[in-house]
Amino acid sequence: MKLHLSTPSNKLLQNNIQITGSKSESNRSLLLQALYPNINIENLSNSDDAEVMQKGLKIDNGVVDIHHAGTAMRFLTGFFASQEGKEVTLTGSQRMTERPVKVLVEALQNLGAEISYEKNEGYPPIHIKGKNIEENKVSLPANISSQYISSLLLIAPSLKNGLELELVGKITSVPYIKMTLALLAQIGVENTFEGNTIKVSPKPNVESTNLVVESDWSSASYYYSIAALSEVGSEITLSAYKSNSLQGDSVLQELYTEFGVETQFEGNTVVLKKVENPKEQKVQFDLSNAPDIAQTIAVTCFGLGMECHLTGLHTLKIKETDRLEALHTELSKLGANITVTDKELTLSLSEAMNAEVAIDTYNDHRMAMAFAPLAMKIPLYVNDAEVVSKSYPDFWKDLEKLDFQVKTV
Template sequence: MSKNVLLSFKGNKQIDTEIKLTGSKSECNRALIISALSKGTVSVENLSVAADTVTLNKVLIELREKSLEFGNVSNLKSQISNLVDIGPAGTAMRFLTAFLAIQDGKFVLAGSERMKQRPIGILAEALKSIGGNISYEEKEGFPPLQILGPFKQTAKEVKIKGDISSQYISALLMIAPSLPLGLTLEIEGELTSKPYVEMTLAMLEQVGIRNDWNENTITIEPQTFNTAKLYVEPDWSAASYWYSIAALADEASIFLPGLNGYSLQGDSKITEIMANFGITSQFKDGGVFLKKEPKKVERKIFDLKECPDLAQTIVVICAVLGQDATFTGLETLKIKETDRVLALQTELAKIGVKFIEKNFSYKLDCSGLHFPEKITISTYEDHRMAMAFAPLALKIKEVEIEEKQVVEKSYPYFWDDLEKAGFETREI
């Protein structure tokens, strides 16, 4: 049975702390795939301890060991399928779909029950259009997948929608230099989460892989990886929760070492967003200092198209501060770990706030905002729900977060770090 955690914050709401964050899950997952594709010429430093990354790393190590043992995994006895179970790790599902498609062998790529509800068809069909041998074990367009090698490329050009998940695009771009013909990828429509695609290309460039991005078309020719090390920066997504804590505290001075102002991570945009709430970001001494300064919040519209993983954090901050803000760029939220729009609507209602959807935009109605003595927050197996709502303990006497362990997906030490900052946590 899963445990819950009860949060409280007693005394003055003054936060003065230093928090060392784990490596970026987004960067690390890309680095691990690139390293595996390079067959060892690329190494990875500052591995993330996020559960998703641990899962992906374990899978890649096991695949490499099998490949070494049998020459290649297609030689396994009787062509028995290699079951690759990634549990709830969504990024691993997308990246491994492309990675396994170009490997020798027979694989079944599976995950949790929730993973079976998260679409993969757009990526699978794109891979099939250039020669991938992929079929759906259960429901059309959804995991689990059966993937058969060896890969025989039949085409170089592929089209993919840009407004569904940038991870589909990143998955294709990472395997592109290993394809016999390379890849020309045409992005149809508006590109959601563009910084994540830019991150992928920048990391490929760090290991010698060139690309040509012309308007909506990205071309990568067949190339070999240089010998290189990819250093993974601390996680800006995790940093966002400390910006939230700073915004809801009376006073705050927080140092996050290792973060820099020229990050590849799209979620580094949190510095710009939180300036609207009086949280300054000063880069010095090898990290970033967050400081709260008195400021009236004036910004009313937030476009989160390029950083959708910040959505829950920013929406909750605005709701708690009573700001009737409007949000755009949330198109991908319904196919994440849970339907994040519905989850936000349900949990915000517990403090009297409405999150209203209308014509692809979302508006907060904080007219009924109130803070009860105690609140219980459901997480829906979504790590970001737990961490986005945890700072409410600065406004509500007792905040119970269900499924304490859910944060392991991206930020395993979150509860411990809250204690360092003065929060009281109790497992129940």
């Protein structure tokens, strides 16, 4: 599906948007529910990834195809490895077979798991024969994707002796690790995170518990971008959010003050207010703890005619696509002056903003949604726009509520 996006007739926005539950929180909660059926979940994400996770968790034997869902790949690897009597082959899309799982597989093997590679060493598809894991000490590099770490932490309370996990080196993506530990605490699992060591106590049973999933801050990022590109006086209200969020991407509240966007909480809603135009022409952010908003910020800066230098982006190389190279290609088409390395992005002042450009999305939901706010400035096309269903199926409908002109080509 190819879409044409054009500018809202009124750039002074006043709208309300309801966003479903966080994909990150939903998938963690679903895995915990599979381990402890007494858990009830509210405001579950309606994303493809959450749907894939739900289906995968119900399979006992055979092939589990998670398509493009990287979170499901990591979380289900730990889950099936610890489920005695279950035997599956975990696979996914072509891109998924190019995304490494070796660090996680080796950690699980060191704990006593039985996992083998079906094709290429270190990559899916993998064959898993579930076992009753009794070993309880393992180490992982601290600078890897937090999903590897969370995969181990989520199954830890169900293991006979719990888990002691040592993270070697400088830790990145700390908020996502803390999100996992906070959810464990909510269901009564004792855990500690001191220095580079995380300890999770065993818990055979959990009392009846209700987990309410907060709406997705990653999805909110696109409205922060729209607010930044709108006229002063615009207000966009999003629900349902918590001021004490577990999600790392909630740092948007702080970062977008640089673009003149103020955040206010009113009950379970968050109001984004464009209070002024940016005072500075350049921003510098370290996004090691929130890499998923890098695309949104880079596009926001381009739309505002600002320079930016973004660091801490090393995990973007192994996402749904190589997001750094994809950003370089697509922003260059629009006229941006951009350079990238394997972990940084620099956007210099650009002389042009080319209209009616077709943005390629690379099977990556965040490429489609990060570029969409640019329609506040110029009309553009989005190729394979249906990819947003991975995390936010209603995205294009919600843009129309903001008076964006969204037409299928």
